[in-house]
Amino acid sequence: MRIAVATTDWVTVAGHAGQARRWLVFDEGAAQPARLELTKEQVFHHWKDDGPHPLDGVAAVIAGHAGEGFLSRMRARGIEPVLTGQTDPALAVAEWRAAQVTPAPPRPLLKMFCRLRDVFSEHRRVGRDTPP
Numbered sequence: 820m821r822i823a824v825a826t827t828d829w830v831t832v833a834g835h836a837g838q839a840r841r842w843l844v845f846d847e848g849a850a851q852p853a854r855l856e857l858t859k860e861q862v863f864h865h866w867k868d869d870g871p872h873p874l875d876g877v878a879a880v881i882a883g884h885a886g887e888g889f890l891s892r893m894r895a896r897g898i899e900p901v902l903t904g905q906t907d908p909a910l911a912v913a914e915w916r917a918a919q920v921t922p923a924p925p926r927p928l929l930k931m932f933c934r935l936r937d938v939f940s941e942h943r944r945v946g947r948d949t950p951p
Contacts, residue, residue, distance in 0.1 A: 824843045
């Protein structure tokens with residue numbers, strides 16, 4: 820089972836999943852996570868959902884926060900989005916596997932910004948039954 824963790828510096832969990840270019844991919848059989856760096860076009864805020872994605876096949880994606888558009892897109896791809904307050908990627912994965920995820924801190928202003936951005940984004944309706 821593979822789990823991807825958004826990161827900006829390969830050391831800590833990144834804040835915003837939809838804009839993350841760097842991902843650590845943890846595989847149960849590997850001693851160290853693999854590093855995956857997305858191109859600008861592969862970053863989920865720019866991704867067109869028009870074919871396979873390098874993160875397809877992971878069971879979950881973990882980040883500090885994400886907008887509704889990102890969450891919907893992941894669910895539509897069969898990937899569980901996980902938001903955490905944990906900053907260590909390996910601990911975040913261990914917590915997810917143990918079903919004891921550290922809650923992400925509330926971010927009301929950021930959530931409002933993400934919703935506004937999603938309204939004007941091309942991916943705003945993916946995985947939703949009704950328009951925003």
